[in-house]
Amino acid sequence: MKNKSDLLHYAGITLRGMAMGTADVIPGMSGGTIAFITGIYERLLNTIKSFDGAAVKLLFRGRFHEFAQKTNVVFLLSLFLGIAIAVFSLAGAMRWLLEAYHVPTMAFFFGLIFASAFIVSRQVHRWSAAPIAGLFIGIAGGFAIGSLPAPELNAETISWWFIMFSGAVAVCAMILPGISGSFILLLLGTYSIMMKAVSDVDIPRIALFVVGAACGLILFSRLLSWLLKHYNDILIAVLMGAMVGSLNKIWPWKQTIAAHVDAYGPAHHHLERNLWPNAYETATGAPAHMLEAALMCVLGFVLIFGVEYMARKIAAKKKDAAAVPFKEM
Numbered sequence: 001m002k003n004k005s006d007l008l009h010y011a012g013i014t015l016r017g018m019a020m021g022t023a024d025v026i027p028g029m030s031g032g033t034i035a036f037i038t039g040i041y042e043r044l045l046n047t048i049k050s051f052d053g054a055a056v057k058l059l060f061r062g063r064f065h066e067f068a069q070k071t072n073v074v075f076l077l078s079l080f081l082g083i084a085i086a087v088f089s090l091a092g093a094m095r096w097l098l099e100a101y102h103v104p105t106m107a108f109f110f111g112l113i114f115a116s117a118f119i120v121s122r123q124v125h126r127w128s129a130a131p132i133a134g135l136f137i138g139i140a141g142g143f144a145i146g147s148l149p150a151p152e153l154n155a156e157t158i159s160w161w162f163i164m165f166s167g168a169v170a171v172c173a174m175i176l177p178g179i180s181g182s183f184i185l186l187l188l189g190t191y192s193i194m195m196k197a198v199s200d201v202d203i204p205r206i207a208l209f210v211v212g213a214a215c216g217l218i219l220f221s222r223l224l225s226w227l228l229k230h231y232n233d234i235l236i237a238v239l240m241g242a243m244v245g246s247l248n249k250i251w252p253w254k255q256t257i258a259a260h261v262d263a264y265g266p267a268h269h270h271l272e273r274n275l276w277p278n279a280y281e282t283a284t285g286a287p288a289h290m291l292e293a294a295l296m297c298v299l300g301f302v303l304i305f306g307v308e309y310m311a312r313k314i315a316a317k318k319k320d321a322a323a324v325p326f327k328e329m
Contacts, residue, residue, distance in 0.1 A: 010074060010075070010078040011078075013040070013075060013078040013079050013082070014078045014079070014081050014082035014085075015082060016034070016035070016038040016040055016079065016082060017078065017079040017080060017081060017082020017083045017084075017085075017086070018082040018083070018085055018086040019034045019038060019082075019086070020034045020035055020038075020079070020082070020083055020086070021082060021083035021084065021085065021086025021087045021090075022034075022086045022090060023180075024083065024086075024087065024180075024181050024182060025086065025087055025090045025091060025094055025182060025195075026094070026109075026112065026180075026182060027109045027112065027113065027180050027182040027183040027185075027186050027191070027250070029112060029180055029182070029303075029304070029307075030116065030180050030181075031083075031181065033119075033307060033308070033311060034307075036311055036314075039314070040079070043072075043075065044079070045221070045225070046072075047071065047072045047075060047076055048217050048218070048221045049221060049222065049225070050070055050071045050072065051071055051217075051218050054070070055067060055070050055071050058070060087198055088198055088199075088201075091194075091195045091196075091198035091199045092195075092198075092199035094195050095192065095195040095196055095199055098192065098195075101289075101292075102252075103252045103253065103288065103289045103292070103293050104252075104289055104292040104293050104295075104296045105296070106250060106251070106252035106293075107252045107292075107293035107294070107296045107297040107300075108296035108297065108299060108300045109183075109186075109250050109300065110247065110250045110251065110252060110297055110300065111296065111297035111298060111299065111300025111301040111303075111304075112180075112300035112301070112303065112304055113180070113183055113243055113247060113250055113300075114244075114247060114297075114300075114301060115300065115301040115302075115303075115304035115305055116180065116243060116304055117240050117243040117244050119304060119305070119308045120236060120239060120240045120243065121236075121237075121240050123232070123236045124232075124233045124236050124237055124240075125232065125233055126233060127233075127237075128233070130233070130234050131233040131234050131236075131237035132237070134233075134234040134235075134237035134238040134241065135237040135238070135240060135241040136241060137238060137241060138237065138238040138239060138240060138241020138242040138243075138244070138245060139241040139242070139244050139245035140241075140245060141238075141241070141242055141245060142241060142242035142243065142244065142245025142246035142247075143245035143246065143248060144245075145187055145242075145245075145246055145249070147248065147249075158190070158193060160208055162188075162190070163190065163193075163194075163205060163208040163209050163212065164208050164209070164211060164212030164215070165188075165212060166184075166185060166188050166190040166194070166209065166212065167208070167209040167210065167211070167212030167213035167216060168212040168213060168215055168216030168219075168220070169184055169188070169216065170182070170184040170185050170188075170213070170216075171212075171213035171214075171216045171217055172216055172217070172220050172221075172224060183243070186249065186250065187246060187249060193205075194209060197209070248274060251274040252293055253274065253275045253276065253277055253279075253280035253288060254272040254273065254274055254275065254280075255272060255273055255275055255280065255283045255284055256272050257272065257273050277290045277293070
Protein backbone atom coordinates (compact mmCIF):
# COMPACT_ATOMS: atom_id res chain seq x y z
CA MET A 1 0.00 0.00 0.00
CA LYS A 2 2.91 2.29 0.77
CA ASN A 3 4.35 1.70 -2.70
CA LYS A 4 1.01 2.64 -4.26
CA SER A 5 0.88 5.76 -2.11
CA ASP A 6 4.41 6.71 -3.17
CA LEU A 7 3.52 6.12 -6.82
CA LEU A 8 0.52 8.44 -6.57
CA HIS A 9 2.60 11.04 -4.75
CA TYR A 10 5.31 11.14 -7.40
CA ALA A 11 2.72 11.06 -10.18
CA GLY A 12 1.40 14.25 -8.60
CA ILE A 13 4.90 15.71 -8.66
CA THR A 14 5.13 14.88 -12.37
CA LEU A 15 1.85 16.71 -13.00
CA ARG A 16 3.22 19.72 -11.13
CA GLY A 17 6.31 19.48 -13.32
CA MET A 18 4.13 19.55 -16.43
CA ALA A 19 2.51 22.76 -15.17
CA MET A 20 5.95 24.25 -14.56
CA GLY A 21 7.16 23.14 -17.99
CA THR A 22 4.16 24.77 -19.64
CA ALA A 23 5.00 28.04 -17.88
CA ASP A 24 8.70 27.74 -18.74
CA VAL A 25 7.95 27.56 -22.48
CA ILE A 26 5.99 30.84 -22.45
CA PRO A 27 8.00 34.08 -22.00
CA GLY A 28 6.54 35.99 -19.07
CA MET A 29 5.25 32.89 -17.28
CA SER A 30 7.41 31.73 -14.40
CA GLY A 31 8.00 28.11 -13.52
CA GLY A 32 8.97 29.32 -10.06
CA THR A 33 5.53 30.86 -9.59
CA ILE A 34 3.87 27.59 -10.59
CA ALA A 35 6.11 25.73 -8.13
CA PHE A 36 4.96 28.12 -5.41
CA ILE A 37 1.28 27.76 -6.32
CA THR A 38 1.47 23.96 -6.36
CA GLY A 39 3.21 23.85 -2.98
CA ILE A 40 6.63 22.48 -3.97
CA TYR A 41 8.68 25.69 -4.11
CA GLU A 42 10.45 25.29 -0.75
CA ARG A 43 11.00 21.59 -1.35
CA LEU A 44 12.55 22.37 -4.74
CA LEU A 45 14.87 25.00 -3.24
CA ASN A 46 15.98 22.69 -0.43
CA THR A 47 16.56 19.85 -2.91
CA ILE A 48 18.74 22.06 -5.11
CA LYS A 49 20.74 23.18 -2.07
CA SER A 50 21.32 19.55 -1.09
CA PHE A 51 23.76 19.12 -3.99
CA ASP A 52 26.78 20.08 -1.92
CA GLY A 53 30.25 18.69 -1.26
CA ALA A 54 28.90 15.93 0.94
CA ALA A 55 26.57 14.79 -1.85
CA VAL A 56 29.44 14.72 -4.34
CA LYS A 57 31.51 12.58 -1.96
CA LEU A 58 28.65 10.09 -1.58
CA LEU A 59 28.30 9.87 -5.35
CA PHE A 60 31.99 9.28 -6.06
CA ARG A 61 32.26 6.72 -3.25
CA GLY A 62 29.52 4.68 -4.86
CA ARG A 63 27.07 5.19 -1.99
CA PHE A 64 24.22 5.76 -4.43
CA HIS A 65 21.36 4.99 -2.07
CA GLU A 66 22.57 7.55 0.47
CA PHE A 67 23.19 10.04 -2.35
CA ALA A 68 19.64 9.53 -3.65
CA GLN A 69 18.18 10.04 -0.19
CA LYS A 70 20.23 13.17 0.56
CA THR A 71 19.48 14.84 -2.78
CA ASN A 72 15.85 13.66 -3.07
CA VAL A 73 16.61 12.26 -6.52
CA VAL A 74 13.21 10.59 -7.02
CA PHE A 75 11.47 13.92 -6.43
CA LEU A 76 13.76 15.69 -8.91
CA LEU A 77 13.39 12.99 -11.57
CA SER A 78 9.60 13.02 -11.23
CA LEU A 79 9.51 16.82 -11.45
CA PHE A 80 11.85 17.08 -14.43
CA LEU A 81 10.00 14.28 -16.22
CA GLY A 82 6.87 16.44 -16.07
CA ILE A 83 8.79 19.53 -17.20
CA ALA A 84 10.27 17.59 -20.13
CA ILE A 85 6.86 16.25 -21.21
CA ALA A 86 5.41 19.77 -21.29
CA VAL A 87 8.40 21.36 -23.03
CA PHE A 88 8.59 18.70 -25.76
CA SER A 89 4.82 18.89 -26.27
CA LEU A 90 4.65 22.67 -26.59
CA ALA A 91 7.93 23.67 -28.24
CA GLY A 92 6.68 22.92 -31.76
CA ALA A 93 3.48 24.88 -31.16
CA MET A 94 5.37 27.92 -29.86
CA ARG A 95 7.72 27.83 -32.83
CA TRP A 96 4.77 27.66 -35.23
CA LEU A 97 2.95 30.53 -33.49
CA LEU A 98 6.03 32.76 -33.70
CA GLU A 99 6.33 32.08 -37.41
CA ALA A 100 2.65 32.11 -38.45
CA TYR A 101 1.25 34.68 -36.00
CA HIS A 102 4.29 36.67 -34.95
CA VAL A 103 2.62 39.97 -34.02
CA PRO A 104 -0.25 38.53 -31.89
CA THR A 105 2.15 36.08 -30.23
CA MET A 106 4.63 38.82 -29.33
CA ALA A 107 1.73 40.94 -28.07
CA PHE A 108 0.73 38.04 -25.80
CA PHE A 109 4.31 37.87 -24.50
CA PHE A 110 4.28 41.65 -24.00
CA GLY A 111 1.16 41.44 -21.83
CA LEU A 112 2.60 38.56 -19.83
CA ILE A 113 5.89 40.33 -19.11
CA PHE A 114 4.28 43.72 -18.41
CA ALA A 115 1.97 42.13 -15.84
CA SER A 116 4.85 40.08 -14.39
CA ALA A 117 6.75 43.27 -13.62
CA PHE A 118 3.86 44.43 -11.42
CA ILE A 119 3.68 41.05 -9.70
CA VAL A 120 7.42 41.03 -9.01
CA SER A 121 7.17 44.50 -7.43
CA ARG A 122 5.00 43.03 -4.65
CA GLN A 123 7.99 41.03 -3.45
CA VAL A 124 9.73 44.26 -2.44
CA HIS A 125 9.02 44.67 1.27
CA ARG A 126 10.04 48.32 1.57
CA TRP A 127 10.67 50.85 -1.21
CA SER A 128 13.58 52.75 0.30
CA ALA A 129 16.28 54.68 -1.57
CA ALA A 130 18.35 51.57 -2.40
CA PRO A 131 15.53 49.56 -4.08
CA ILE A 132 14.39 52.66 -5.99
CA ALA A 133 17.94 53.17 -7.25
CA GLY A 134 18.07 49.46 -8.15
CA LEU A 135 14.80 49.86 -10.06
CA PHE A 136 16.19 52.64 -12.25
CA ILE A 137 19.45 50.75 -12.76
CA GLY A 138 17.44 47.72 -13.85
CA ILE A 139 15.32 49.80 -16.23
CA ALA A 140 18.42 51.37 -17.78
CA GLY A 141 20.15 48.01 -18.07
CA GLY A 142 17.09 46.27 -19.50
CA PHE A 143 16.51 49.05 -22.02
CA ALA A 144 20.18 48.99 -23.07
CA ILE A 145 20.13 45.21 -23.55
CA GLY A 146 16.83 45.39 -25.42
CA SER A 147 18.19 48.11 -27.70
CA LEU A 148 21.22 46.14 -28.79
CA PRO A 149 21.18 44.77 -32.33
CA ALA A 150 18.94 41.73 -32.23
CA PRO A 151 20.96 38.55 -32.73
CA GLU A 152 19.53 36.21 -35.31
CA LEU A 153 21.72 33.33 -34.22
CA ASN A 154 22.20 30.53 -36.67
CA ALA A 155 21.36 27.10 -35.29
CA GLU A 156 24.29 25.58 -37.18
CA THR A 157 26.98 28.00 -36.05
CA ILE A 158 25.97 28.95 -32.52
CA SER A 159 28.73 28.17 -30.02
CA TRP A 160 28.29 25.24 -27.67
CA TRP A 161 29.32 27.35 -24.67
CA PHE A 162 26.64 29.94 -25.45
CA ILE A 163 23.95 27.25 -25.38
CA MET A 164 25.24 26.09 -22.00
CA PHE A 165 25.38 29.69 -20.78
CA SER A 166 21.79 30.25 -21.91
CA GLY A 167 20.67 27.19 -19.96
CA ALA A 168 22.59 28.25 -16.85
CA VAL A 169 21.11 31.74 -16.81
CA ALA A 170 17.56 30.85 -17.81
CA VAL A 171 17.13 28.01 -15.32
CA CYS A 172 17.84 30.34 -12.40
CA ALA A 173 14.37 31.78 -13.05
CA MET A 174 13.03 28.63 -11.36
CA ILE A 175 14.40 29.98 -8.09
CA LEU A 176 12.77 33.39 -8.51
CA PRO A 177 8.95 33.39 -8.66
CA GLY A 178 7.80 35.94 -11.22
CA ILE A 179 10.91 35.80 -13.42
CA SER A 180 10.60 33.93 -16.71
CA GLY A 181 13.40 31.75 -18.05
CA SER A 182 11.98 31.94 -21.57
CA PHE A 183 12.09 35.72 -21.34
CA ILE A 184 15.82 35.47 -20.61
CA LEU A 185 16.23 33.27 -23.68
CA LEU A 186 14.41 35.88 -25.77
CA LEU A 187 16.86 38.53 -24.60
CA LEU A 188 19.82 36.25 -25.35
CA GLY A 189 18.46 35.46 -28.81
CA THR A 190 18.35 31.70 -28.19
CA TYR A 191 14.61 31.20 -27.61
CA SER A 192 13.76 30.25 -31.21
CA ILE A 193 16.87 28.07 -31.49
CA MET A 194 16.01 26.07 -28.39
CA MET A 195 12.34 25.74 -29.38
CA LYS A 196 13.53 24.37 -32.74
CA ALA A 197 16.02 22.05 -31.04
CA VAL A 198 13.30 20.62 -28.80
CA SER A 199 10.71 20.26 -31.57
CA ASP A 200 13.33 18.59 -33.82
CA VAL A 201 14.62 16.44 -30.91
CA ASP A 202 18.16 17.74 -31.46
CA ILE A 203 19.76 15.65 -28.70
CA PRO A 204 23.29 17.22 -28.72
CA ARG A 205 21.93 20.77 -28.42
CA ILE A 206 19.35 19.78 -25.80
CA ALA A 207 22.07 17.96 -23.83
CA LEU A 208 24.28 21.08 -23.84
CA PHE A 209 21.38 23.18 -22.59
CA VAL A 210 20.52 20.68 -19.85
CA VAL A 211 24.14 20.47 -18.67
CA GLY A 212 24.29 24.26 -18.53
CA ALA A 213 21.01 24.36 -16.65
CA ALA A 214 22.22 21.79 -14.12
CA CYS A 215 25.44 23.73 -13.55
CA GLY A 216 23.47 26.94 -13.20
CA LEU A 217 21.17 25.46 -10.58
CA ILE A 218 24.01 23.99 -8.54
CA LEU A 219 26.40 26.95 -8.78
CA PHE A 220 24.00 29.88 -8.66
CA SER A 221 21.22 28.64 -6.39
CA ARG A 222 23.21 29.36 -3.23
CA LEU A 223 24.28 32.78 -4.48
CA LEU A 224 20.71 33.70 -5.37
CA SER A 225 19.43 32.40 -2.04
CA TRP A 226 22.07 34.49 -0.24
CA LEU A 227 21.18 37.60 -2.24
CA LEU A 228 17.48 37.10 -1.57
CA LYS A 229 18.16 36.68 2.13
CA HIS A 230 20.39 39.75 2.52
CA TYR A 231 19.42 42.05 -0.36
CA ASN A 232 15.92 40.91 -1.28
CA ASP A 233 14.41 44.33 -1.97
CA ILE A 234 17.32 45.58 -4.07
CA LEU A 235 17.59 42.37 -6.11
CA ILE A 236 13.86 42.20 -6.81
CA ALA A 237 13.78 45.91 -7.72
CA VAL A 238 16.64 45.44 -10.20
CA LEU A 239 14.90 42.42 -11.74
CA MET A 240 11.62 44.33 -12.00
CA GLY A 241 13.39 47.27 -13.64
CA ALA A 242 15.12 44.97 -16.11
CA MET A 243 11.75 43.50 -17.12
CA VAL A 244 10.23 46.95 -17.64
CA GLY A 245 13.27 48.30 -19.48
CA SER A 246 13.51 45.36 -21.83
CA LEU A 247 9.87 45.55 -22.94
CA ASN A 248 11.08 47.41 -26.01
CA LYS A 249 12.66 44.10 -27.04
CA ILE A 250 9.23 42.41 -26.97
CA TRP A 251 7.33 45.18 -28.81
CA PRO A 252 5.36 43.38 -31.56
CA TRP A 253 5.70 45.95 -34.35
CA LYS A 254 9.31 46.24 -35.46
CA GLN A 255 11.11 47.23 -38.64
CA THR A 256 14.64 46.12 -39.51
CA ILE A 257 16.64 49.20 -40.48
CA ALA A 258 20.13 47.70 -40.71
CA ALA A 259 21.80 44.30 -40.72
CA HIS A 260 25.27 42.86 -41.00
CA VAL A 261 26.74 39.40 -41.31
CA ASP A 262 28.71 38.12 -38.35
CA ALA A 263 32.39 37.56 -39.15
CA TYR A 264 32.25 34.15 -37.48
CA GLY A 265 29.58 32.70 -39.74
CA PRO A 266 26.16 33.23 -41.29
CA ALA A 267 24.60 34.64 -38.09
CA HIS A 268 23.07 38.08 -38.57
CA HIS A 269 22.54 40.99 -36.22
CA HIS A 270 19.55 43.17 -37.02
CA LEU A 271 19.16 46.75 -35.84
CA GLU A 272 15.45 47.25 -35.38
CA ARG A 273 13.17 50.12 -34.45
CA ASN A 274 9.77 50.02 -32.81
CA LEU A 275 6.83 51.41 -34.75
CA TRP A 276 3.21 52.22 -33.99
CA PRO A 277 0.86 49.77 -35.72
CA ASN A 278 -0.21 52.16 -38.48
CA ALA A 279 3.41 53.12 -39.19
CA TYR A 280 4.31 49.41 -39.21
CA GLU A 281 1.78 48.71 -41.95
CA THR A 282 3.07 51.65 -44.00
CA ALA A 283 6.74 50.78 -43.56
CA THR A 284 6.56 47.00 -43.98
CA GLY A 285 3.42 46.44 -46.03
CA ALA A 286 2.41 43.72 -43.56
CA PRO A 287 -0.87 43.81 -41.62
CA ALA A 288 -0.58 45.11 -38.05
CA HIS A 289 -3.25 42.74 -36.64
CA MET A 290 -4.17 45.44 -34.13
CA LEU A 291 -7.34 43.80 -32.79
CA GLU A 292 -5.75 40.37 -32.40
CA ALA A 293 -2.66 41.90 -30.78
CA ALA A 294 -4.73 43.94 -28.33
CA LEU A 295 -6.80 40.92 -27.32
CA MET A 296 -3.72 38.73 -26.88
CA CYS A 297 -1.96 41.41 -24.82
CA VAL A 298 -4.97 41.70 -22.49
CA LEU A 299 -5.19 37.91 -22.28
CA GLY A 300 -1.54 37.70 -21.23
CA PHE A 301 -2.04 40.43 -18.64
CA VAL A 302 -5.15 38.77 -17.17
CA LEU A 303 -3.52 35.32 -17.18
CA ILE A 304 -0.57 36.50 -15.07
CA PHE A 305 -2.81 38.19 -12.52
CA GLY A 306 -5.01 35.11 -12.38
CA VAL A 307 -2.03 32.90 -11.60
CA GLU A 308 -0.79 35.39 -9.00
CA TYR A 309 -4.24 35.55 -7.40
CA MET A 310 -4.19 31.77 -6.99
CA ALA A 311 -0.73 31.98 -5.44
CA ARG A 312 -1.86 34.57 -2.88
CA LYS A 313 -4.94 32.51 -2.03
CA ILE A 314 -2.83 29.41 -1.41
CA ALA A 315 -0.32 31.39 0.66
CA ALA A 316 -3.14 32.87 2.75
CA LYS A 317 -4.61 29.42 3.42
CA LYS A 318 -1.22 28.12 4.52
CA LYS A 319 -0.77 31.11 6.81
CA ASP A 320 -4.21 30.62 8.35
CA ALA A 321 -3.57 26.91 8.83
CA ALA A 322 -0.25 27.63 10.56
CA ALA A 323 -1.93 30.18 12.84
CA VAL A 324 -4.55 27.72 14.15
CA PRO A 325 -3.58 26.92 17.76
CA PHE A 326 -3.09 23.33 18.84
CA LYS A 327 -5.97 22.10 20.95
CA GLU A 328 -5.35 19.48 23.57
CA MET A 329 -7.83 16.67 23.74
